[in-house]
Amino acid sequence: MRHHHTALHVTDMERSARFYVDGLGLTRLDAWTSGPYIGELYGRPNVKVKAMLLATGDGAFRLELAHAEPLLPAVDPSEAQPGTAHLAFTDIxxxxxxAKMTALGYEAVSEPVAPASGPIAGGWLVYLLDPDGNRVELIQAPGWQGSDKS
Structure with missing residues (x-):
C-alpha cells in the first residue's frame, strides 16, 4: 500500500487554494465536481462536492481540497483536539x-520556535493556520541550508 492523497474539507475552495498555492507553493494538478456516486460514498444522499488536487513540487505529497454542500458544522481544528490532524512540511x-505568510495576512499559533530538545533541536518549527483553522506545521531541520528552496 502507498499514500495517494490527504484531504481537507474546506469552506471556500479558492481561499484555501490561495493559502496552499500562492502562500506555500503547492501546484494545482486538477479540479472537478463529483458525480452521483458521491452521496453514497459520503453517506449523505444530497451532497455535492467540488475538489481540487494540489501537490508539492517534487510530487511526493498530494493534498485534496474538498468543498461539500450543504456544509455541516465543524470542530475547531486550530485547538489540536481529538478528531483533528495537522499537515507538516519540511525542507523550507x-x-x-x-514572514511571507504573516505578511499575506495568514495567522500562526506563535512565532517560529527553536526547540532545545528532540529530533529538531537546533532547527525551527512553527504552526500556521490555514483559512479554516487547520494547523500546518513547518519544519526546518538543524543544519538545513536550503533557504533558497522555500
Whole structure:
C-alpha cells in the first residue's frame, strides 16, 4: 500500500487554494465536481462536492481540497483536539515562509520556535493556520541550508 492523497474539507475552495498555492507553493494538478456516486460514498444522499488536487513540487505529497454542500458544522481544528490532524512540511526556511505568510495576512499559533530538545533541536518549527483553522506545521531541520528552496 502507498499514500495517494490527504484531504481537507474546506469552506471556500479558492481561499484555501490561495493559502496552499500562492502562500506555500503547492501546484494545482486538477479540479472537478463529483458525480452521483458521491452521496453514497459520503453517506449523505444530497451532497455535492467540488475538489481540487494540489501537490508539492517534487510530487511526493498530494493534498485534496474538498468543498461539500450543504456544509455541516465543524470542530475547531486550530485547538489540536481529538478528531483533528495537522499537515507538516519540511525542507523550507521556516522564518522566511513565516514572514511571507504573516505578511499575506495568514495567522500562526506563535512565532517560529527553536526547540532545545528532540529530533529538531537546533532547527525551527512553527504552526500556521490555514483559512479554516487547520494547523500546518513547518519544519526546518538543524543544519538545513536550503533557504533558497522555500
Amino acid at each position: 526556511d521556516v522564518r522566511q515562509v513565516y
